[in-house]
Amino acid sequence: MKLEYTERQQAFRKEIRDWLAANVPRQPLPSFDTKQGFEAHRQWERKLFEGRWSAVTWPKDKGGRGCDLIEWLIFEEEYWAASAPLRVNQNGIFLLAPTLMEYGTEEQKARFLPKMADGSEIWAQGWSEPGAGSDMAAIKTKAIKDGDHYVINGQKTWSTRAVYADWLFGLFRTDPASERHKGLSFILLPLNLPGITIRPIKQLNGLPGFAEIFFDDVRVPVANRLGEEGAGWNVAMATAGFERGLMLRSPGRFQQTAKLLVDLYQQHRARADTDPAVRDAVLKSWMDAEAYTLATYATASRLLKGGRIGVEASTNKIFWSELDLLMHETAMSILGAHAELVSRAGETGAAQHDWLDGFLFAQAGPIYAGTNEIQRNIIAERMLGLPRA
Ligand SMILES: Cc1cc2nc3c(=O)[nH]c(=O)nc-3n(C[C@H](O)[C@H](O)[C@H](O)COP(=O)(O)OP(=O)(O)OC[C@H]3O[C@@H](n4cnc5c(N)ncnc54)[C@H](O)[C@@H]3O)c2cc1C
Secondary structure: OOOOOOHHHHHHHHHHHHHHHHHOOOOOOEOOOOHHHHHHHHHHHHHHHHOOOOOOOOOHHHOOOOOOHHHHHHHHHHHHHOOOOOOOOHHHHHHHHHHHHHHOOHHHHHHHHHHHHOOOOOEEEEOOEOOEOOOHHHOOOEEEEEOOEEEEEEEEEEEEOOOOOOEEEEEEEOOOOOOOOOOEEEEEEEOOOOOEEEEEEOOOOOOOOEEEEEEEEEEEEHHHEEOOOOEHHHHHHHHHHHHHHHHOOOHHHHHHHHHHHHHHHHHOHHHHOOOHHHHHHHHHHHHHHHHHHHHHHHHHHHHHOOOOOOOHHHHHHHHHHHHHHHHHHHHHHHHHHHHHHHOOOOOEOOHHHOHHHHHHHHOOOOOOOOOHHHHHHHHHHHHOOOOOO
16 A cells, blocks of 8 residues: 555645644643643643644534544644644543534534633543443443433542543433443533542552542533433444544554654664564564554545444554554663663653653553453454354
């Protein structure tokens, strides 16, 4: 497969490249898992919005640029190559927004999309519960109708960025007699409502990247439900499809990490070449990042012709998460004990140059957005037609 870009696409690439060269902060922002870093990233989202770069695939009348998926891939390649800050608002812009555009009422779109686009409302996602991770249909947290409100009681866990985020989208059991996938509804709620307690959970690097959220008679207007009552599972599956599919991890991220890995290998060649397996792993990382890129361009071209993302969302998710692990393990092999010294982990540091922090985060790749074991089950059953275990 040979990639060729049209003149329009090349002009688009130049436009974003020039804008990023003029606007990306010279010093990396503090981690968004700190309060100060979260606000610095929110300001960055605002700046992106002002340049009309915060949500390039959204329609123009919603603050986007109406970019197609190929232009989105180009945008992402340039974004990562410029070492621009990580996106604190990715849950909103990449996951909730497409779901809202498909299932939301006009009022909901008008209420939520503008504040999402400019970073004034940052979203967390609330699926997981202590007894409902991989088995998401086991969700127990109840939202019981009382007039024009739902009254929510229960607990969510592992909610990324919920310590500092403004709003939560999640699945709740609106029919107390229901079981499994039925009787669930998709509800949007601000995280500062009375009755909500947020308890931070520390990550391996010591920062509170996640939170447990406790709901004690929390009242949320019925108008905050997205989609029909009891049909939340289908709405959530659309969001999960966006997450596992293209939008969560674009190839640009891995191409940039592969490039940095090659640079790292070249800088430390004398030590790295004592083990031929390291050189092989660097080569494999580079080739796999390219393979992921080509496969994503192929998927994007298919979607542009009217297809929908299918089971390949699961194959993508396994591929990029294992690639991320390989690249960071290889970097650790090259750096050895020096990894501790070159790391900017802790209170500061964007992920992509920080090999130790990246290594710690890569451990989570096979778990979040649906574990790789679950993705393999999906591939076995739906792609290969194997019998259910
Ligand atoms: C970095 C990170 C960010 C996250 N962010 C969020 C978030 O923002 N919002 C949110 O709601 N959740 C979030 N999560 C939670 C994540 O979705 C869950 O951790 C994940 O779905 C697994 O659920 P669990 O932890 O309950 O593990 P379990 O479901 O208990 O699984 C434990 C192990 O058993 C395996 N297993 C379970 N069932 C099967 C099966 N049927 N077949 C084969 N193997 C099986 C799993 O693959 C896993 O290896 C995040 C997790 C991480 C690591």
